[in-house]
Amino acid sequence: MSCQEEVSQIEDPTDQEALVFNSSLVEVLRSTTSxxxxxxxxxxxxxxxxxxxxxxxxxxxxxxxxxxxxxxxxxxxxxxxxxxxxxxxxxxxxxxxxxxxxxxxxxxxxxxxxxxxxxxxxxxSSYASCLNFIYPISFSVFNANFNTVEIVQVEDDQAFYEFLGTLSQAENNLIVSLNYPLHLNPSYGDNFTVTDNDDLLVNVTSAETFCNEEPTNCVEDEVLTRLEACSWSLVENSDFNNLRFVFHADGSLELLEGLIESEIIGSWNLSSTNGEIMLTFSDLTTFETDLEGNWIIEDCSGDDFTISQNSTTYLLEQQCDLDALFNCFNDFELVACADLNGEAVFNLSAQTIETISCTETYNATFFTSQSDAQSHSNPIPDPEAYISATETLFLKIEAAEGEFQLYSVFLNAVGCNDFECFDAENQVLETCYTDTAVLYAFNLMFAYQECTAETITFYEQLMEAETEVNPISDPTAYQTALLNTTVYARVEINQQFQIYPITLNVVTCNEESCNATTVEARLATCLWTMSSYNGSDNLDGYTLDFQSEPGVLEVYDDSISVTAAWSVYENYDGVGIDFYGISTSNIQVINGSWLIITCHSDEMMLQSLNDNNLEMVLNRTCE
Known part of the structure; x- marks a missing residue:
């Protein structure tokens, strides 16, 4: 608010210009500018x-x-x-x-x-809600002789409101009047101008009728953003059940009927005319008679829109929840190895919905035809073991409210090399030579512990493997007196078989360079990591620090550390390591006695004396 002091002689201000505290006009103006x-x-x-x-x-x-x-x-x-x-x-x-x-x-x-x-x-607050003054506005303050004492100018509603509040404090010999014309901006129509107090009072009080009307709450930019943010559906009309409107930013329109392959397309546009927001549908491939044309958006309150065309009114309901659900999924292509009949077993659930992380609530059902999926007839009874060659199925994802979406599931049974793992390399198993041993034991199952087959049987002769005669009764503890020999594995997958040779060697372990003294020195000079335990890398994150202080062993990974004990022994079997006192997590399984069966400066392979089937590999790391 600014003031300009001056003294000038003007005509006597009339009642149409003077402001009187507590008058109807001042009260209305105070309400308007609050x-x-x-x-x-x-x-x-x-x-x-x-x-x-x-x-x-x-x-x-x-x-x-x-x-x-x-x-x-x-x-x-x-x-x-x-x-x-x-x-x-x-x-x-x-x-x-x-x-x-x-x-x-x-x-x-x-x-x-x-x-x-x-x-x-x-x-x-009805006046203030929809009627705005266009600033600046000025007042003239007169003395009893009608000389202008000052000109007061206000720049906003707050200054106007506060100045009107000072009228009660004005000296009795001062007169305040508005300087006309004034310009007003109503939210319900065009700007208008008033020229005196009576004109101002009439226009402001008549505005109350418009101000009290329920607003449509529709702003074109906001409507545009909301339409494009989610899909929408027309509710309370059975003709358009399960029909979802997708408004794309380029003006294209998709109407999805629960199936991607049968979408309806068209165009849409948003415009404003005479204060009304118009939603226009055009170029529809279906429902053009029912939906094409201009629709007035009558109500934008809440999450939904009310649209009308002539005597027809629909509620356009936002479906963000459905978008979140249906966007979780897409079409699937499942590939499996075919048997001799060209068919494969598919676990439909495990290979589709169980691979998706979706927090929405839904029901999933598989069908062999699109029509069955739409009518929810003849669902596949056992989707976890579905046998097929090449086929297209349909996955129906149904929301809790009943809306659904169909997705294609393409099945393809192909010829596979089921024996690829067994073909990778020739298998050689070794055990340590000792002077006292008459028979040497081998766990033949170690040869293919990382491969999968329906059955694996072992034979001493190739002919026996081919004819399935005299299988080795206990392949986990096969014994032979030969220092070098070959046995044969018969592998069966999908009614087919292959035979693979396994070389068994008895080797010299613990040479002069790997006596107890040398092993102790090697263990204590660097850090050692567990690279394999029983053929698995589950323990490869652990580091073993064999400290020079007698018997102290530190075992640790990224999250734990424990102090244990170790010692090296040497007897007629060879050189070995004892571990004891390891009580942390799964690493405690190495407690016990281990015979060193392969001894290198940077790697040692150890075999458990408690269980000949267990082997582990330690690798040295020196910084």
Whole structure:
């Protein structure tokens, strides 16, 4: 508010120009210029108060501070366009609110804000809600001789409101009048101009009728954003059950009827005419008689839109939840190895829906035809063991509300090399030579412990393997007196078989360079890692630190560390290592005595004396 002091002689201001405190005009002007801010009602729940920025919110457990009206509008638009179940926010108290008279109040908790919001229900803000003055506006202040004492200029509603409040304090010999013309901007129509007090009072009071009309809450940009954010459906009309509208930003339109392959396409456009927002459908491949043309968006409140054309009215309902569900899935192609009949066994559930991480609630059913899927007839009874060659099935994903989407599942049974793992390399098993041993034991199952087959049997002769005669009775403890020999594995997969030779060698372990003294020195000089245990890498994250201090062993990985004990022994079997006192996690399985069967400077292979089937490999790492 600014003032300009001057003294000039003018004509006597008339009643059409002078302002009188407590008059109808001043009361109406005070109501019109009071603090009214509906854009933050989603925060404070009332239009007669506004939240003073900045304000901090906790949005989905993350702090967010809004510092300007622009950020406030962006956040409100995000709420309007998002699925409301996806965004949860709370105000961080205390906050400051601006009351209708522009005074401020500190609000310490949610209950205080709710009480203040309830008090607003009795305040008439109808003028302020839809009628705005165009500033600046000036007042002339006169003395009793009708000389201008000063010119007061206001730039906004708050300054106007506060100046009107000073009229009661004006000296009795001072007269205040508005300087006309004044220009006003109503939300319900075009700008207009008033030229005196009577004209102003008539126009402002008549505006109350328009201000009290229920607003449509429709803003074209906001409608556009919301339409493109999710799919939509026409509810309460059986003709369009399960029909979803997808509004693309390029103006193209998809109408999905629960099946991607049978979509309906067309075009859409949004426009504004005479204050009305028009949604136009055109070039539809189906339903053109029912849906094409201009539809007026009558109500944008809540999450849905009400649209009308002539006497027909529909509710256009946002389906963000359905989008979240149906976007989890796509078409599938499943490949499996065929048997001699050219067919394969498919686990439909495990190979499709169980590979998808989807938090939405749904039912999944498989069908052999599209028509069965649409009518929900003849579902596949055992999708975990479905036998087929080459075929297209249909997966029906159904939401809790009954809407569904179909996806194609392409099955392809192909010829495979089922024996690829066994073909990888020739297998050689070794054990250590000892002077006292008469028979040497081998666990033949170690040869193919990483391969899978229906059956594996072992034979001493190739002819026996081919004719399945005299299989080795216990392949886990096969004994031979020969230092070098060959046995044969017969592998059967999908009614086919292959025979593979396994070379068995008895080798010299623990040479002069690997006596007990040498082993102790090697273990204590560097760190050792577990690269294999029983053919698995489950323990490869562990490091073993054989400390020079007698008997101390540190075992650790990224998360744990434990102190244990170790020792090296040497007897007629060879050189070995004892581990004891390891009590942490799964590494404790190495407790016990282990014979060194392969001894190199950077690698040792050990065999458990408690279980000849267990082997582990240690690798040395020196920095």
């Amino acid at each position: 603090n009214y801010k509906s854009s933050d009602d989603f925060l404070d729940g009332a239009s007669c108060v506004s939240v003073q920025l900045p304000v901090t919110l906790i949005v989905n457990n993350v702090a967010m501070t809004l510092t300007s009206d622009a950020e406030l509008q962006e956040f409100q638009l995000m709420l309007n366009t998002a699925n409301t179940t996806e965004i949860d926010f709370n105000i961080v108290f205390p906050i400051t609110v601006i009351l209708s008279d522009y005074t401020t109040s500190l609000i310490a908790e949610e209950e205080e804000l709710e009480n203040l919001s309830a008090a607003c229900e009795g305040i008439d």
